[in-house]
Amino acid sequence: MKKFFAKFLPFNFQDFWLSSAILAGATVTCAILRHADSEGEFVSLIFVLAVMLISRLTTGYLFGTAASLVAVICVNYVFTYPYFAINFTIAGYPLTFIVMLLVSIMTSAMTTQIKQQEHLRAETEKEKARADLLRSVSHDIRTPLTSIIGATSTLLESGDYLSHDQKVRLLEDTRSEAQWLIRVVENLLSVTRMGDSQTYIDKKNEPAEEIVGEALQKFRKRFKTIPVSVSVPDELLMVPMDAILIEQVLANLMENAVSHGQTTTHIWLTLSSDGTDGIFSVRDNGSGIPPAQIPQLFSGISHSSDNRTVDGKRNMGLGLTVCKAIVQAHGGTITAYNLPQGGAEFIFRLPLSHTQPNSKEVSR
């Protein structure tokens, strides 16, 4: 029952005031027009228009129906002879009333339907995004698993015939594939951490340099050979964020620089601020982003499906899709472009809070 009321007769004050304003507007218009034309034929028409507007602009049936009642009474009481008296015996009056009621109900119904369709379309799109994500994930998981199973089977079944170097190589492959799988899982965890809404995130003021530092430290553990130059502002920069998620973004961007930059030998990680945003940049000197991929880089579309020969497995999709989702959920933006001197740069900006870092006394 409650649900029924919520769906068809939802009451909210915004709609209430809107309806009142429109009815008042109609009344005033009629009052003004009556000076020019005392016949008053237009009165009903203007009120029908008002009722239609209200039905269109408010949610559910409540306000449209209520407005038609008010309009009928208003027309009868104020604008029909005898003025300022209710008289329902006037010829044609019941018809006016019925027409108004019908207009209001039909418009409300149409509006509700349109809104439902919009909602449905949004749901479908969400569903499609989820399916895309799942497809991309299964793809990202299946390939390394194949390689792990293959390598370990080879070791178990024909380990005696392999040289030491061959064994080491198979084991190294297995380890790196497993590490790749961890990344996929961590990205998925980030998605679940953000939840469905993707609008609400538990943001806390964090010293951005700490997060940059930690992401860097973890990166160095995995990629010992790639030097990273990092620079942060002298002033402490506090950025409201979910630290774990932003660390994930930085990790994805740095690892992408290595795995997709192909020829990357150096990474630059820079933190700065323009006063309104915290700006994080990850730059590399690798082979850059293939220009054809730039427009849909963050869309999560599996690029490898268009271009299997280039890179069957190292799908860029998931990592960057997650980056974009995280940054957007923080109210920020992420962009990517190729640098004229070669290599790519990914920049994301997170809005700084209005309450500046620390108004509190630092040393008590």
Place this chain on the structure above:
Amino acid sequence: MKIRDKILVVEDEKSICHFISSTLSNNGYDPMEAHSGKEALSMISSYCPDVVILDLGLPDMDGLEILRELRSWSNLPVVVVSARTHERDKVEALDLGADDYLTKPFGTDELLARVRTAIRHTRTTSEHSEIARLGTYTVGDLVIDYNKHQVLLNGENVHLTVNEFRIVALLGKYSGKVLTYAYIMKELWGPRADSDNQILRVNMANIRRKIEKNPAEPQYIFTEAGVGYRMAEGE
């Protein structure tokens, strides 16, 4: 024969248990295995291991329950291992008295480092540690002088404020161990400290500007996002 440190591995996943045990025995420890919470508790009381490596996701009871029960009568070092990645879980385990925390997946190096730290902290109860003998803690070019209340970098005083020194001193005392924000706040500002840890974070940023070459590439004090800080271990 050399007496080896006994380590109880509490983990229900056989393959992980196997890999931890073989790593430990190859590195001079004496591992034992428990596959359930009940088994773990009875083994702890009968064998008195030197360290417990405790998985939080056990079939019969929550690892945190074991930790709570254990802490009611023992201080033996516990390194918690878990697949739970949410920092809340880490903080909870650490605040319940776990000595350290490893998130799955972890490497053997990491595991061994945590076990070493845990053992060292029980061994060196005051008398033997560098801090107790010399009144200093040394890591790399950094020296914390507990008697003079100074921190020296390459032999020069870095002039920390009182609170900055207290933070560094505390982390130095528990070097290698992650200390939660809440723990540090409580130690420095008392039990009624603000639940907001901004003061600590800002102090830490200032400390880093004084002792680290680049605050984003710390060599001495590391951040564990959402959990706390960890001081690098001295040689």
